[in-house]
Amino acid sequence: MQETRLDTARVRAARRVIDPVFLDTPLYRCEAMEPGLGCTVSIKLETANPVRSFKARGTELVASLLAGNGSRAVVCASAGNLGQALAWSGRARGLDVTVVASRYATAAKLERIRALGATLELVDGDHEMARERAAALARREGVRLLEDSLDLETCEGAATIGLELVDTMQSFDAVLIALGGGALATGVGHVVKALAPDTDVICVQPAGAPAMTHSWRSRRVVTTDSTDTIADGVAGRYPIPAVLDDILLVADDAVLVQEASIIAGMRMLFDHAGLVVEPSAALGIAAVLEDRDRFAGRHVVTIVCGSNVDMDAYRRWVGGACVHGS
Known part of the structure; x- marks a missing residue:
C-alpha cells in the first residue's frame, strides 16, 4: 500500500x-x-x-499537544460533535476553546458545547460557512485552528x-x-x-x-x-x-x-x-x-x-x- x-x-x-x-x-x-x-x-x-461520539479520540491528542507547548487557545468549526469533544478535552487542560457552528445545527449539540464551557459562535449558513469563519477567527486572534480531517x-x-x-x-x-x-x-x-x-x-x-x-x-x-x-x-x-x-x-x-x-x-x-x-x-x-x-x-x-x-x-x-x- x-x-x-x-x-x-x-x-x-x-x-x-x-x-x-x-x-x-x-x-x-x-x-x-x-x-x-x-x-x-x-x-x-x-x-x-x-x-457520545468518536471525536474525542482526536481532540484528546490536539488538546494534549497544545497544553504541552504552552498554547492556551484553539478554535474549530463543527456540526456539533467535534465541538463537544474539543470543549471536553480543552476544559480538562485549561484551554480556551471557541467553536463556530451553523445556527441550524442540532440544538442538543449546541447546548452541550455551551455546557462544557466553550465559547460558541453561530453563523447564518451551513458548515462550510462555519469553517470559513473559524479560519478567520484563528487568523485574527493568532490561535490554533483545528481543522477536522485535515489535521x-x-x-x-x-x-x-x-x-x-x-x-x-x-x-x-x-x-x-x-x-x-x-x-x-x-x-x-x-x-x-x-x-x-x-x-x-x-x-x-x-x-x-x-x-x-x-x-x-x-x-x-x-x-x-x-x-x-x-x-x-x-x-x-x-x-x-x-x-x-x-x-x-x-x-x-x-x-x-x-x-x-x-x-x-x-x-x-x-x-x-x-x-x-x-x-x-x-x-x-x-x-x-x-x-x-x-x-x-x-x-x-x-x-x-x-x-x-x-x-x-x-x-x-x-x-x-x-x-x-x-
Missing part, C-alpha cells in the same frame, strides 16, 4: 495520550439484527463515552478505533465507515489496510451529501452547491484534497445511501440493539439494507459513531411510539 499521511506507530502512541474513558469501546456481535440484514453484524459502539491528530485519534478492531483478532470481511470530512474513514482505513489488508474498507455517505464519494469515484475533488440530508454530521460540500488522497489509498469502495435507508437503519439499531443514534451512525446499516446481496453471508462491522441527536427530530424520523419517554 502507498503511504497515507498517517503513521501506525504514531497511532499506537496516541493510545497513551487519549483519556482511557474514550478507549476500548464496546465491540459485540448483534445477532438480533442479522435476520433483517442477511449477514453477521458486529457493532463498534463509539457512543459509550462522555461526549492529522483528528485522523490518528480516530485510527485508534482501527487498532481496537484489529487487536480483537476477529476476522471481519468488511468494515463500514461513515464518510463525511474523512477523519474516521482515513484513520480506521489506514490501520485496517496496514494490519488486516484482506478486510474491505467501505465508506458510506448520504446521497444528499455526496461530495466526498463523487470525489473518490472521480479521483479528484468534486464539490457540491448544497446538501440535503438528515445526517448533519457528514454533510460537507468541499472535500479536502489531502484527505481525499488518503481515502483513495485506503477505501475499497464508497457508496451512497438514501434517506429512507438511513431512517430504517436508525430504527433497526433502536429495535434490535436498544441504541438511539444520530443519522450518521446508521449509515453502515443503511448500506447493508440497500445491497443485501453484496453482504450476504459475510461478517461486517459497523462503527456507531455518534448519538447526539435532537429527540424531537428522532421521534419524527423513527416513530414516536417506539421511543416514548426516551
Whole structure:
C-alpha cells in the first residue's frame, strides 16, 4: 500500500495520550439484527463515552499537544460533535476553546458545547460557512485552528478505533465507515489496510451529501452547491484534497445511501440493539439494507459513531411510539 499521511506507530502512541474513558469501546456481535440484514453484524459502539461520539479520540491528542507547548487557545468549526469533544478535552487542560457552528445545527449539540464551557459562535449558513469563519477567527486572534480531517491528530485519534478492531483478532470481511470530512474513514482505513489488508474498507455517505464519494469515484475533488440530508454530521460540500488522497489509498469502495435507508437503519439499531443514534451512525446499516446481496453471508462491522441527536427530530424520523419517554 502507498503511504497515507498517517503513521501506525504514531497511532499506537496516541493510545497513551487519549483519556482511557474514550478507549476500548464496546465491540459485540448483534445477532438480533442479522435476520433483517442477511449477514453477521458486529457493532463498534463509539457512543459509550462522555461526549457520545468518536471525536474525542482526536481532540484528546490536539488538546494534549497544545497544553504541552504552552498554547492556551484553539478554535474549530463543527456540526456539533467535534465541538463537544474539543470543549471536553480543552476544559480538562485549561484551554480556551471557541467553536463556530451553523445556527441550524442540532440544538442538543449546541447546548452541550455551551455546557462544557466553550465559547460558541453561530453563523447564518451551513458548515462550510462555519469553517470559513473559524479560519478567520484563528487568523485574527493568532490561535490554533483545528481543522477536522485535515489535521492529522483528528485522523490518528480516530485510527485508534482501527487498532481496537484489529487487536480483537476477529476476522471481519468488511468494515463500514461513515464518510463525511474523512477523519474516521482515513484513520480506521489506514490501520485496517496496514494490519488486516484482506478486510474491505467501505465508506458510506448520504446521497444528499455526496461530495466526498463523487470525489473518490472521480479521483479528484468534486464539490457540491448544497446538501440535503438528515445526517448533519457528514454533510460537507468541499472535500479536502489531502484527505481525499488518503481515502483513495485506503477505501475499497464508497457508496451512497438514501434517506429512507438511513431512517430504517436508525430504527433497526433502536429495535434490535436498544441504541438511539444520530443519522450518521446508521449509515453502515443503511448500506447493508440497500445491497443485501453484496453482504450476504459475510461478517461486517459497523462503527456507531455518534448519538447526539435532537429527540424531537428522532421521534419524527423513527416513530414516536417506539421511543416514548426516551
